[in-house]
Amino acid sequence: MHKVLIISKQQPRYHQRLSAAQLPGLHLTDVPDEAEIVLADPPLVAPMLADLPALCWMQSTFAGIDALMQPELRQDYQLTNIRGHFGPLIAEYVLGYTLDYTRHLSQYRRQQRRGQWQPLPYTSLATRTLVILGTGSIGTHLAGVAKAMGMTVVGVNRSGRAEPAHFDRIYPLTQLTDALAQADVLVSTLPATPQTDRLLNRDSLSHCRETLVFNVGRGNSLCETGLLAAINAGQVAHAFLDVFNQEPLPPHHPFWQHPQITVTPHIAAESFPEQVFETFRDNYLRYTQQQPLHHLINFEHGY
Incomplete structure (x- = not known):
């Protein structure tokens, strides 16, 4: 028994x-x-x-x-x-928000309410590079969906080794900044470990270039003040955050009202x-x- x-x-x-x-x-x-x-x-x-x-x-x-x-x-x-089970859900979340941003879908909805006919310029995701931190089952599934949309996919993990499927290149964590310099879209799927703590900080994010940043792994991997500094410097264009060091996010946290940060309540993959x-x-x-x-x-x- x-x-x-x-x-x-x-x-x-x-x-x-x-x-x-x-x-x-x-x-x-x-x-x-x-x-x-x-x-x-x-x-x-x-x-x-x-x-x-x-x-x-x-x-x-x-x-x-x-x-x-x-x-x-x-x-x-x-x-x-x-x-x-979580790869498909994470892929829906990341690519859904990415397409909303790059194709101006929410903006067109606002323009519709104003009766405004105003086309906005865009480029295809097939011209973009996706960098995924973590090449486990979630990262690998996301990579496969992104490849199907024509994106270049770069992975980062501890060793720099992984199964080649879906990834164009794999970097070890020691070469994180080399990967970040290529990122149009950056997604962290990393677990919470001492090695991932505040991995995305002011220094590492300074290598980005108007990047869309997603954190769907664990809150510890992202330095919050470092993210704000990278946004102010134009290195991060927008951050989509589903996980945080403190959950629920405190009522007066600066993320709530920031125009370049989207907050979701840990729902990317249930x-x-x-x-x-x-x-x-x-x-x-x-x-x-x-x-x-x-x-x-x-x-x-x-x-």
């Missing part, structure tokens, strides 16, 4: 699916002391880790697990996250319970058969 505890804002939906699935040997519990397996939203479960003495495996409902990476928290269990359940079910069967789990987190690396 494997006792499973659910700690999530979507608890009723997960409970319903697990009850209906009738997975072998699975017993749902509401008692933290009993839980051998936990299906959880990382921010909700992090304060409770000390209350889970029987924990052996936790399935995160999110891709991001930085709430569980704090050095004071225990790491004596297997942690898996969600991967493979974890849908139906998809999370499929990952959990697959990993649960592997767990019960003592097989290696998919999407296992390396606590040392932080992803």
